[in-house]
Amino acid sequence: MALKFTFNKKNMARRRYPKKRKLPEEAVKVTIESLAHDGRGVAHVDGKVIFIDEALPGEELEFIYTDSRKDYAEGRVETLLTRAPERTDPECEHFGKCGGCSFQHVKNEQQIIIKQGLLQEQFKRIGKVTIDEFWPPIEGPYFAYRRKARMGVKYVAKKGRVLVGFRERRNPFLAEIESCKVMHPIVGENLMALSEMIGQLSIKDKIPQIEVAIGDEDCVLAFRVLEPATDEDKEIMRAFGAEHKISMCLQSKGPDTIIPLDGEPEIIPTYSLPEQGITFKFKPAMFTQVNYEINRKMITRVMQEMNFTAEDSVLDLFCGLGNFSLPMATKAGSVVGVEGDQPLVNHAKENALLNKLTNVEFYAADLSKDVADQAWAKRKYNKVLIDPSRAGASEVLHNLKKWNPDLIMYVSCNPSTLARDAGILVNDMGYTLVKAGVMDMFPQTGHVESIALFKK
Numbered sequence: 317m318a319l320k321f322t323f324n325k326k327n328m329a330r331r332r333y334p335k336k337r338k339l340p341e342e343a344v345k346v347t348i349e350s351l352a353h354d355g356r357g358v359a360h361v362d363g364k365v366i367f368i369d370e371a372l373p374g375e376e377l378e379f380i381y382t383d384s385r386k387d388y389a390e391g392r393v394e395t396l397l398t399r400a401p402e403r404t405d406p407e408c409e410h411f412g413k414c415g416g417c418s419f420q421h422v423k424n425e426q427q428i429i430i431k432q433g434l435l436q437e438q439f440k441r442i443g444k445v446t447i448d449e450f451w452p453p454i455e456g457p458y459f460a461y462r463r464k465a466r467m468g469v470k471y472v473a474k475k476g477r478v479l480v481g482f483r484e485r486r487n488p489f490l491a492e493i494e495s496c497k498v499m500h501p502i503v504g505e506n507l508m509a510l511s512e513m514i515g516q517l518s519i520k521d522k523i524p525q526i527e528v529a530i531g532d533e534d535c536v537l538a539f540r541v542l543e544p545a546t547d548e549d550k551e552i553m554r555a556f557g558a559e560h561k562i563s564m565c566l567q568s569k570g571p572d573t574i575i576p577l578d579g580e581p582e583i584i585p586t587y588s589l590p591e592q593g594i595t596f597k598f599k600p601a602m603f604t605q606v607n608y609e610i611n612r613k614m615i616t617r618v619m620q621e622m623n624f625t626a627e628d629s630v631l632d633l634f635c636g637l638g639n640f641s642l643p644m645a646t647k648a649g650s651v652v653g654v655e656g657d658q659p660l661v662n663h664a665k666e667n668a669l670l671n672k673l674t675n676v677e678f679y680a681a682d683l684s685k686d687v688a689d690q691a692w693a694k695r696k697y698n699k700v701l702i703d704p705s706r707a708g709a710s711e712v713l714h715n716l717k718k719w720n721p722d723l724i725m726y727v728s729c730n731p732s733t734l735a736r737d738a739g740i741l742v743n744d745m746g747y748t749l750v751k752a753g754v755m756d757m758f759p760q761t762g763h764v765e766s767i768a769l770f771k772k
Contacts, residue, residue, distance in 0.1 A: 695719075
């Protein structure tokens with residue numbers, strides 16, 4: 317069954333003070349026409365577009381309004397009258413209430429097909445670019461893959477317990493969950509144990525979040541504390557850490573205040589790229605890819621498709637702690653990584669030393685601004701990798717005219733901005749879109765990770 321997609325700019329915009337409208341109370345019967353960019357089903361009632369959670373194209377259903385604005389409305393499925401072939405029963409009992417996942421009602425193997433269709437639609441509609449050839453999707457585990465997260469914590473006196481996990485769907489309150497199937501089991505299967513441990517602390521109502529960082533071997537939990545922990549609190553946490561083989565840390569203010577419990581060694585997690593022989597160290601609050609298996613396959617694809625040689629001068633924009641820079645440096649003649657976050661740049665340099673790579677340099681720069689006067693920007697690069705945030709890289713693309721690279725690999729966490737930037741590269745700058753593809757970095761969610769190769 318071919319799935320249709322709908323994109324609505326008004327739905328993307330956030331209104332600071334949205335005007336609530338009185339909602340109809342009776343269920344309304346509709347047929348789902350397409351999917352929105354975030355994976356919700358799209359229907360129309362009296363000319364107004366309705367975005368409906370957990371609804372799939374072709375399904376006939378009755379829905380209940382959950383919100384209504386001037387230009388669109390939102391709803392949830394009340395009664396499913398016909399069932400799309402892509403639909404399945406969610407594996408997690410908390411699905412629908414917890415906002416961490418939005419795609420568990422879609423069969424695992426169909427999720428990536430839907431995401432590829434969405435990418436193709438965005439390229440065509442936003443970028444006015446056609447994808448002639450798709451790479452095979454990069455896929456990995458459907459559950460228990462997530463190794464980085466920021467989990468909320470809330471002591472709820474009326475419930476007599478501490479909630480640990482993620483927020484409810486379209487609601488600021490924490491969901492009452494007992495486990496998380498997408499998280500690595502060392503954390504995902506121990507949410508209740510975490511809840512009970514925090515409930516014993518004197519500061520149980522002064523812990524708003526936990527930074528989760530799970531490496532190849534170690535797990536670090538950094539507890540944001542609004543008041544100092546007592547000695548007794550620390551002993552309770554220490555015992556929990558020893559039982560579950562977790563390093564317990566306290567965070568009093570910003571990320572640089574994360575420290576282990578008194579007397580405990582600082583554990584710095586690592587993740588590796590066995591195929592390239594690279595090992596990374598990272599601090600708990602630093603950005604790393606959440607899905608190690610997909611990350612490794614993604615890097616392998618970059619290495620194969622860009623075919624680095626000793627003659628190559630490579631620029632890695634939005635380089636983070638060197639996730640792409642270091643493996644590229646094992647083959648290329650020279651690599652320059654640029655990142656806006658100075659602590660990440662410092663850590664990237666440390667990781668280069670750790671891996672004994674001397675042909676890679678790192679610089680801190682705000683890539684949303686003019687960088688023409690910076691020394692690294694005055695060099696020539698024949699290959700460029702771009703891995704921006706959801707906002708994309710439109711501000712940087714004009715610099716490519718000066719560098720004039722032969723190849724550009726664009727890694728994206730937002731198909732809309734990738735499509736926009738692809739339009740600039742192809743229609744304004746004369747590049748050819750060689751291939752593109754999707755990567756299932758976040759199974760069970762509507763997030764679409766993708767990658768595209770452009771040639772001069």
